[in-house]
Amino acid sequence: MTAAKRAIADALVASAIDLAADELTRRVQSTRPEISPSTVYRVLDEFEELAIVEHAHLGHGAxxxxxxxxxxxxxxxxxxxxxxxxxAELFDPLARDLLERYGFTLDRHHVAVAGLCERCRARDQDRRADPSH
Ligand SMILES: [Zn+2]
Ligand SMILES: [Zn+2]
Ligand SMILES: [Zn+2]
Known part of the structure; x- marks a missing residue:
C-alpha cells in the first residue's frame, strides 16, 4: 500500500494536467503493473480525506x-x-456577487464551466456564414 501511495503521488506530481482515474492507473502501471485500479481508487479516496488531492468534474467526462x-x-x-x-481569481467577481446576493459560497474548482472553445466558436461562425460547408 505504501509503495502504491508513493507511485500514485509521484504520478500526480509529474502530471501538469488533472488526470482521470483510469489515465492515472495507466501511468502508475507503466512502472508498477501490480497496482490494481481498485487500489488507485482507494488511495485517491484516502488522499482526498487528507486534503492532499482534489477532484473535479469536466462536463460529461470522467x-x-x-x-x-x-x-x-x-x-x-x-x-x-x-x-x-x-x-481561480477569474471567478472572484462572480463569487462576491453570489455571496452578497444569495449568501452562497462559490466552489471555483469542483465543477467545470461549460461553453465553446475558440476553435469551435470559429467553426460555428463559419458554418453560419456559409451554410454549404
Ligand atoms: Zn483541477
Ligand atoms: Zn465531485
Ligand atoms: Zn471546442
Missing part, C-alpha cells in the same frame, strides 16, 4: 484528480471536449 494546492477553475468545451485550467 472525474479528474490533482494535487490540492494551486487554486484553479476548469473550462470545458461542449463542442470538442477540450478542457483547460484557468486561475
Amino acid at each position: 472525474t479528474v484528480y490533482h494535487l490540492a494546492g494551486v487554486p484553479h477553475g476548469h473550462l470545458v468545451c461542449t463542442g470538442c471536449g477540450l478542457s483547460f485550467e484557468v486561475p
